[in-house]
Amino acid sequence: MPELPEVEALRGFLQEHLVGREFARVLPLAVSVLKTYDPAPTALEGRTVTAVHRHGKFLDVVTADGGPRLVFHLARAGWLRWLDSVPATPPRPGKGPLALRAVLDDGQGFDLTEAGTQKRLAVHLVHDPGEVPGVARLGPDPLADDFDEARFTELLRGERRQLKGALRDQGLIAGVGNAYSDEILHAARMSPFKLTDTLTPEDTHRLYEALRTTLLDAVERSRGVAAGRLKAEKKSGMRVHGRTGEPCPVCGDTVREVAFSDSSLQYCPTCQTGGRPLADRRLSRLLK
Structure with missing residues (x-):
């Protein structure tokens, strides 16, 4: 997508x-x-x-x-x-x-x-x-000039949901889907199942920086690329998404997957979940 x-x-x-x-x-x-x-x-x-x-x-x-x-x-x-x-x-x-x-x-x-x-x-x-x-129904664009950390913090205030779902919610933040939410959470070193209302100010800062940096880097890589080559460019820039079974480029641990009925997510246990693998089923228990 x-x-x-x-x-x-x-x-x-x-x-x-x-x-x-x-x-x-x-x-x-x-x-x-x-x-x-x-x-x-x-x-x-x-x-x-x-x-x-x-x-x-x-x-x-x-x-x-x-x-x-x-x-x-x-x-x-x-x-x-x-x-x-x-x-x-x-x-x-x-x-x-x-x-x-x-x-x-x-x-x-x-x-x-x-x-x-x-x-x-x-x-x-x-x-x-x-x-x-x-x-x-779109939320704010995360690359807009006025999308600063204060606005991001305000968006998350009062939310109680998994970070993966929050990042993908187009009514909360526009433009992020399954692939880049995996990449953002890997860059932020956070579990996809961590709850938004457990974020500390330091967590929120790290997540905001990962969101902006990941998207800006991807936009820069895609700039000027012909339409027919964009899919390959996207895939080549992924660290964990679509990389199940491959070594994490940061720590070397094996990238793992949680599969759902119509999608899947990828993550690194060492970087994101304290070394604990997530149960590969829809009703996985949430990691704090």
């Missing part, structure tokens, strides 16, 4: 390749992809792109003169593929991973694709991104 650093890199890529160009056609090709019906995709035809914004993991393509905005979320298995030359043969709806094709006035364009059987990629045509429910 693309998270804040990859989505920010895609934003920069699209800003460079879309601004100043007109949409010629926008073709939804999967039944589930379009979440709005008014305005229709044809309303984008002839509209010039003026900017590309990011809201958490959402991308927001802005068009001139108050025209419709193309807001989309790539979900778990979605991706964007840039086309230097859009094929002349029209794509067949409902065939393969292709969910939407956007064609520009110069013959270039991009596809939104989604692998697998669970179709969660979402495209909205709106005049205000706040009309998209997922955008409206």
